[in-house]
Amino acid sequence: MTTPFLSLTWTDHVTGRCGFLVVDRLVRGVSSGGLRMRPGCTLDEVAGLARGMTMKEALHYDPEGRYVPLGGAKGGIDCDPRDPAAYGVLVRYLRAMRPYIESVWTTGEDLGLTQDLVDRAAxxxxxxxxxxxxxxxxxxxxxxxxxxxxxxxxEVDGIGLDELVGGCGVAESVLTALDRAGLPYAGTRVAVQGLGTMGGATARFLARAGLSVVAVADIKGTIANPDGLDVEALLAARDAYGTVDRSVLRPEDREEAGDAWLAAEAEVLVPAAVSYAIDSADQALITARLIVEAANMPVLPEAEELLAARGVTVLPDVVVNSGTNAWWWWTLFGDIGPAADEAFAHTRRSMRALVDLMLARAAADGTTPRAAAHAIVAERLPVIAERYGWYR
Structure with missing residues (x-):
C-alpha cells in the first residue's frame, strides 16, 4: 500500500477535539471525499476511507464521459455531532482546512453531517x-x-435528490445481485442498519421495487415486522440523525434490541450506518445470504472471511455506495442534467454495469466481490495516471 499524498491531524484550540485529513491520491491536482463527524473517529479510519475513495473514483472511470475521476481523500472529526459544541468545532475545522479545500480537496456530507450543515459551516x-x-x-x-x-x-416525495441517489445506487446493487442469482424481488426480505441519508433512501427504493423491509435499526434499537414495515411512515418520522419517532409504529411492529437487525430473518442485510459494525462474533448471528455495504467499511476483514467460508456474499462499499460521489461529478461536469429521472436512470445504468462487472470478475477469478473490485481498480489506476499524469 502506497503512502498517502497528505496526512494530517488537527487539534481544536477551543475544545481539544481532533480532526483529520488524508489525501490519498491526486488526479489532475484534485481529490474527492466526504467529511464525517463521529465520536472515536481516528486517523487510521480516515486513511482507509481515503483509499476507498481513490477506488470509488477509479471504478467510475469512463473514457467517453465528461466526468474525469479525481483522486481519493477523506476528512474526519472526533466529535459527537449531537454535542452542542459540534457546530463550532466543524466551523473551526473547515477554517483550518481552508487552504486544502480551496486547492486540492473537494468534500461534502458524510456520516454524522448533512450537506446543509456542511455548506452553512463552510x-x-x-x-x-x-x-x-x-x-x-x-x-x-x-x-x-x-x-x-x-x-x-x-425533492422527490419529501426527500432531496442528493440523499436519494446514493440509496438508488445501493438498491440497484441489491437488485443486480438478485437478478444474477435468479431470485425474485417479491418475497425477498431486507434488514437495514441505519435510517439516515443512505439507509433511508435504500429502504425506500427496495420497498418500491417490491422487496419487504422487515427490520431497520437506529440509535434507539431495532424496529421489526416479519410481514414488512411501512417504510414511508418511518422515513416521515425521522429526525435529522435518522432516529425514528416510535409513536408512528403500528401495533404489529416490534421494538427489539439494537443488534437484532443482524439476526433478522432476511435474505439481504444492508449495514448503512457506522464503520466496523460487523465483527467476527457478529457475523455468526447473520442468516442473510447477501450483505450489501451501504456504509463505509462496515464488515471487518476477519468477519468477511468467515462469512465467505459459509457462502455469504458481501458486496463491498467501494462499489455499492459510490453512487452519491459519482452523481455530484456527473452533474457538475455535465454528463447529466439536474432532473431526478435523469439522475436515477444514469445511476441505475452505471451501478448495474459496475456490479455486473465486479460479480462476473469474481466468478471468473474464483475470488470475492471485494477482491474483484480491487483487481478492476488496479487495472484502471495506471490507465488514469497515464492519461492525466502520475500526480500523487
Missing part, C-alpha cells in the same frame, strides 16, 4: 464552496455550479 469559515478545488477543471464553471445547485434543490 460559508462561515470563508469558503466559496466545499467543491471549489474542482472549478478550474470545468469547461463552464457558472453553468456547472448552477446545474449542481438546481439538482440539490430537487
Amino acid at each position: 460559508a462561515e469559515a470563508g469558503l466559496v464552496s466545499t467543491v471549489q478545488a474542482v472549478y478550474p477543471l470545468l469547461d463552464d464553471e457558472t453553468a456547472a455550479r448552477r446545474r449542481l445547485a438546481e439538482a440539490f434543490a430537487v
